[in-house]
Amino acid sequence: MIVVDGHLDLAMCALDWNRDLRLSALETRRQEAGMAQKGRGTGTVGFPEMRAGQVALSFATAFARVAWPGSGVSGYRTQEIAYGHAMGHLAYYRQLAANGGVRLVASRADLDRHLAEWSEPIRPGAGPEEPPLGFVVSMEGADAIVSPEQVPEWWANGLRIVSLCHYGFSAYAHGTGMPGGLLPRGRPLLRAMEEVGMILDVSHLAEQAFYVDQIDHVCQVAGDARHAAIGSDLDGGYGTEQCPHDLDTIADLQKVPDLLQRRGYAEDDIRLVMHGNWVRLLREALPAS
Numbered sequence: 572m573i574v575v576d577g578h579l580d581l582a583m584c585a586l587d588w589n590r591d592l593r594l595s596a597l598e599t600r601r602q603e604a605g606m607a608q609k610g611r612g613t614g615t616v617g618f619p620e621m622r623a624g625q626v627a628l629s630f631a632t633a634f635a636r637v638a639w640p641g642s643g644v645s646g647y648r649t650q651e652i653a654y655g656h657a658m659g660h661l662a663y664y665r666q667l668a669a670n671g672g673v674r675l676v677a678s679r680a681d682l683d684r685h686l687a688e689w690s691e692p693i694r695p696g697a698g699p700e701e702p703p704l705g706f707v708v709s710m711e712g713a714d715a716i717v718s719p720e721q722v723p724e725w726w727a728n729g730l731r732i733v734s735l736c737h738y739g740f741s742a743y744a745h746g747t748g749m750p751g752g753l754l755p756r757g758r759p760l761l762r763a764m765e766e767v768g769m770i771l772d773v774s775h776l777a778e779q780a781f782y783v784d785q786i787d788h789v790c791q792v793a794g795d796a797r798h799a800a801i802g803s804d805l806d807g808g809y810g811t812e813q814c815p816h817d818l819d820t821i822a823d824l825q826k827v828p829d830l831l832q833r834r835g836y837a838e839d840d841i842r843l844v845m846h847g848n849w850v851r852l853l854r855e856a857l858p859a860s
């Protein structure tokens with residue numbers, strides 16, 4: 572069953588951690604053997620594992636945070652630096668797409684074409700006839716957008732989803748672990764985002780509990796399976812040491828349908844959680860072409 576993963580910091584792994592994501596996560600572990608930094612040698616994400624896990628589409632982040640005085644988080648000194656860094660993330664995705672094997676999904680037309688190519692069961696290792704991995708470019712914390720006037724430039728480059736803040740606070744709003752809402756610059760940014768049709772991401776998931784408990788919880792609270800989806804955040808600054816014990820690589824997302832079935836979820840509901848809910852949201856929110 573195909574998976575839409577609503578959160579992967581792929582460009583961070585490539586640019587900030589110097590990982591070649593086209594390699595297997597297992598190969599990257601070998602390359603990083605002996606490195607002391609947290610998360611090194613224990614990564615879970617490579618394109619081969621994404622294919623094996625049928626992760627047809629993911630929300631791939633381009634982001635950089637400013638260390639605003641008092642926010643208590645690490646980051647860059649200025650928004651200009653954050654802009655340059657996050658544009659680098661975006662440039663990486665564009666280059667992967669230019670090389671083939673990756674597709675940037677920026678419109679409903681892209682989405683429909685992409686899902687049609689993934690509708691047949693995929694045999695990992697089938698070679699060039701394998702459909703590309705699809706990425707919807709998203710931003711986690713909006714510091715890299717220097718001003719509302721810059722939103723159209725980001726849009727033209729393929730950015731489609733933005734959350735205003737991450738941890739601490741951003742130029743625009745308070746985030747996880749901070750009381751407070753929008754900052755004065757937040758409102759004009761939201762207006763600029765609305766003008767181009769940018770999707771606003773209001774999630775700030777902080778928990779790392781096993782997905783199935785979370786999914787089940789959301790479904791119980793909502794009363795149906797239409798409001799839960801996957802945003803794995805795998806390799807978002809850590810590796811297997813911070814993963815559920817039965818998850819070795821991203822390919823193991825394919826265990827989730829089985830786990831949901833054992834909790835009594837019907838096939839149709841499992842499809843919604845694995846990809847259907849994200850696809851519905853994207854169909855409603857992306858521009859037609």
Ligand SMILES: [Zn+2]
Nearest residue numbers: 580632711807
């Ligand atoms: Zn992230």
